[in-house]
Amino acid sequence: MFSVAFLLCFLGFYCWYLSSKRVKQSGSKFQKWMNNRPNFTKVTGSIFLIISCMLLVKSSGVGAGIFLFFIVLMSLASLTVLLVPLRIFRYPLILATFLILLFTEIFLF
Secondary structure, three states: OHHHHHHHHHHHHHHHHHOOOOOOOOOOHHHHHHHHOHHHHHHHHHHHHHHHHHHHHHHHOHHHHHHHHHHHHHHHHHHHHHHOOOOOOOHHHHHHHHHHHHHHHHHHO
16 A cells, blocks of 8 residues: 555656646656646646545554655655656656565565
8 A cells, every 4th residue: 555655646746747837848748748738737646646645644544644645755756856857767667666666565564
């Protein structure tokens, strides 16, 4: 459940990141499409962030879940702002990282 919440938190912040006018329109067609529709992108990002927060609150409790959500959001936001302009984040890398975290969570915990 934590890996899904982390992925949703990343996707939510990434949607908000793509809706910014300061982001250059380089990358895939999907990124350009999201950048050209800022209202839809912000709503989608907000929904992802709310679902992520609800998952963390459900699994960790109210206080710890909200605190964990903000820690995860700050960590993923700083990584996104630092690494996206360098074009390090690619969809296969994100998918591979998510699958590794998911399998680790399922089999070890």
